[in-house]
Amino acid sequence: MKLSRRIILTTSAIIVVMGLLTIFALQALVKSALKSYLVSRGVSLTETIAENIINPYLDGNLLVIDRALAAVKNRTADLEYAFLFDPDQRILLSTFEDGFPPDLLQKTIVPAGETTQVLLLRTETSQVRDIGLYLIPGLPAQLHLGFSEETIQHSLGQVGMVIAFLTLVGVTVGSVASLTISSFITRPLEVLSSMATRIGQGDLNQEILVKSKDEVGQLAESFNQMTRRLRETIKRLQDSEAELKRREELMGQLLAKAMRAQEDERKRIARELHDETSQSLAALVLGLKVAATVVKSDPERAEKTLEQMKNSAVNIVKELHNVVYDLRPTLLDDRGLIPALTWYAESRLKPQGVILHIEAAGDPTQLSPEAETILYRIGQEAISNVYRHARAKNLWLSLKVKSEEAVLSIRDDGRGFNPKTVFSSEKSPLGLLGIQERASLLQGQVSFWSQPGHGTLVSTTLPLAPSIKPAPPKA
Amino acid sequence: MRKNLWLSASTILLFFVLAIIVARAWSEKPVPVRLSQRVENPSLPLPSPDKDVFYFGFDRRLEPREDVKMYLSFLRYLERSTGYHFALHITPKNASIVEELGQGKVQFAAIGTLSYLEAHDRYGVRVLVKGLTEEKKGTYRGMIITQPNSPLRSLPDLKGKTFAFGARNSTQGHLIPRILLFEAGIRLSDLAAFEYTGSHFEAANAVISGRYDAGGIQDTLARELAKKGLVRILATSPCFPSSTISANAQVDPQVIEKVRQALLAFDPLGKDQEGLYHWEQSEMPAGFTTATDEDYAEARHWALRLGLLEPGPFSPEGKSNR
Known part of the structure; x- marks a missing residue:
């Protein structure tokens, strides 16, 4: 059932119940009060008349008594009858015409031992209250007056009608009021309900217009706040999801690049081994065969050939050495990061005529093997970028190892680039992103600075005691 | 929810029914009476006369209502003191307390000197006591x-x-x-x-x-x-001797003596004050004292002289003449 209907029904029920209770209570109160008043008035009137007729009665002046009773009956609207009962057990005088009701005589006589008696009688037409008393306590003569209770019934009827009418008015007014009040409550609730439905369907962009400052207004405002927070939370989740997707993509790309790089490296190694080393080895084998063939017939030629083979073997060893060094320089494990990076920079950039400026501070032995490797690869990537793109004349490489962090900076004075353009382009700068990814493995941070025509700076900060969560990338 | 609604409605209905029942139980039950039926001179059976009741009459002094209330309250004392039942008799205007006392319609009466003289001389009524005035004297003026x-x-x-x-x-x-x-x-x-x-x-x-x-x-x-x-x-x-409490000559002497003692012990200003109705307005406000017929000799003399009393069979002159 709708809330408004429930409110109306409840209010109406309460009003009806209270109305009925009021009718009962008021009727009982009014009846009791009226009864008390009428009895008290009746007794008082009877006593007064008794006082006035005692002397005539004792003097035997029945006519005086008769006139007195007739007068009081005429002047008292609700007096049904009056009679005087004397010691001879008979009705001496009464206001009844054409005889006397024997029922009244038998049922209303005040018993001995009591001075006054108030009895409620039910006659053929109405209820009558008989008030009987001894003229003088001790004398058997009794005076009885009968008062009609129609006044009470009439008054009670009026009271009941008025209250019933008021109850009806109350129900009507109450229903209208509760309808109005309930609409103040239910209309906002309906709006909130429809809002909740829209939110459930995913529409978080609408807000409820708050018009009041009462509880309903507060509820609406709370609803709006909840909607806003939901919106923000969902946006954050969406952003996080997008970021996660992007990182997954990047990871995928990095993985692909790593695999490609790995494959390229293998290809390069295979190619070098195939193109150069295996050729060199084949030539060596051939030379050795020739030398073996002519060693007896032409020892001089054999010696020359062996000398050539020896030089070939030395070159092969150098070639193999270069292949291995390119994979992972032993310098890194033997002598540390700066020598390794210096060697790599010299091997790549010196042939281009780039002047190297190397600077180191702090104790590099504090670096863990993982940190050294990551910094080496970052440096390797940065130097490769300078080699490939920068057209620089100078390269500054600096490593500062402090107690809590290590900072590797590589700056060139090459042609530079626009970071916004590079990072927002469709082609992700995998090399730079790879630097970020590597640094984030040890909760490090990488910052890039570059301006066209003003060179590039890549600065990597690695904490020496990294936390578990990866740090966000910094551009 | 519906169950609660039915429960609430049933409770309210039950409450109203109980309230109606209780209200009806507490309300007065009227006695049915048929006023339309009429008979001429209806009466109730007369109760059998109480043989142990002594009727007490009185001379009218104040207005009848006050006399009756006063003597009724006094009779309650007599009943308490003697253990006998007393009923007040009001002498009709056309009757005489002297005759009623003399003839035994009443056994005791509070009567003045003249009434006593007449009652004594005609019927042999005996004086028991006379009243004491405020000055505690047995005479009045x-x-x-x-x-x-x-x-x-x-x-x-x-x-x-x-x-x-x-x-x-x-x-x-x-x-x-x-x-x-x-x-x-x-x-x-x-x-x-x-x-x-x-x-x-x-x-x-x-x-x-x-x-x-x-x-x-x-x-x-x-x-x-x-x-x-x-x-x-x-x-x-x-001063003349005050009013008397006299008794009919036929009353048992033991009863008379008991009543006399009760009258002499009556202390309306002291222990017996409570319950009396304006006894100070009576002719014996301070109680009673002993009395004899001789106390009333002078009064008898004047009454005879003024023609207010006729000699009777019990008058002293009549006795002496017999």
Whole structure:
């Protein structure tokens, strides 16, 4: 059932119940009060008349008594009858015409031992209250007056009608009021309900217009706040999801690049081994065969050939050495990061005529093997970028190892680039992103600075005691 | 929810039903009476007469209502003291307490001197006790009163004036005023008019209202009215023996003696005050003292002289003559 209907029904029920209770209570109160008043008035009137007729009665002046009773009956609207009962057990005088009701005589006589008696009688037409008393306590003569209770019934009827009418008015007014009040409550609730439905369907962009400052207004405002927070939370989740997707993509790309790089490296190694080393080895084998063939017939030629083979073997060893060094320089494990990076920079950039400026501070032995490797690869990537793109004349490489962090900076004075353009382009700068990814493995941070025509700076900060969560990338 | 609604509705309905039942139970149950049925002279069976009841009569002194209330309260004392049942008898206006006492319609009566004399001389009624006045004396006086601004200054001034007596058989209301008038040389024929009003109260009313120039009433009422400025006392009599409580000659002597003792023990100013109705307005406000017929000799003499008493078979003269 709708809330408004429930409110109306409840209010109406309460009003009806209270109305009925009021009718009962008021009727009982009014009846009791009226009864008390009428009895008290009746007794008082009877006593007064008794006082006035005692002397005539004792003097035997029945006519005086008769006139007195007739007068009081005429002047008292609700007096049904009056009679005087004397010691001879008979009705001496009464206001009844054409005889006397024997029922009244038998049922209303005040018993001995009591001075006054108030009895409620039910006659053929109405209820009558008989008030009987001894003229003088001790004398058997009794005076009885009968008062009609129609006044009470009439008054009670009026009271009941008025209250019933008021109850009806109350129900009507109450229903209208509760309808109005309930609409103040239910209309906002309906709006909130429809809002909740829209939110459930995913529409978080609408807000409820708050018009009041009462509880309903507060509820609406709370609803709006909840909607806003939901919106923000969902946006954050969406952003996080997008970021996660992007990182997954990047990871995928990095993985692909790593695999490609790995494959390229293998290809390069295979190619070098195939193109150069295996050729060199084949030539060596051939030379050795020739030398073996002519060693007896032409020892001089054999010696020359062996000398050539020896030089070939030395070159092969150098070639193999270069292949291995390119994979992972032993310098890194033997002598540390700066020598390794210096060697790599010299091997790549010196042939281009780039002047190297190397600077180191702090104790590099504090670096863990993982940190050294990551910094080496970052440096390797940065130097490769300078080699490939920068057209620089100078390269500054600096490593500062402090107690809590290590900072590797590589700056060139090459042609530079626009970071916004590079990072927002469709082609992700995998090399730079790879630097970020590597640094984030040890909760490090990488910052890039570059301006066209003003060179590039890549600065990597690695904490020496990294936390578990990866740090966000910094551009 | 629906269950709760039904439960609430049922509870409310049950409450109303209970309330109606209780209200009906507590309300008065009217007695059915048929007023439309009429009979002529209906009556109830008379209860069998109580043989152990002694009827007590009285001389009217004040207004009947006050006399009745006063003696009713006194009879309650007698019942308590003697253990006998007493009922008050009101002598109709056309009857005589003397005859009722003499004939045994009442067994005891509070009667004045004149009534006692008549009752004794005619019927042999016996005096038990006489009343004690406020001064605790067994005598009282009668007074003649007039209006406060009346020109009457002495009894002889009453010649040619109108006079209101009390009851014909009243001592203070008739005998004593007659004695005072007689001693002042005024006979009834010297009065312009006179009336026996029936009581001290009526006689006082007759004078206060101006219907009569003077009247004869009991001393206590006269003093009370004079104090209020309603009358002026014209003359005061000497003392005469006060009113009596007398008994019919046929009453058992044991009963008489018991009643006498109770009367002599009556202390209306002390222990027996509670329950009495204006006993101070009676002719025995302080109780009773012993009395004999000899106490009333002078009163008898005057009554006979003034023609207010006829000798009877029990009068001393009659006895001596027998």
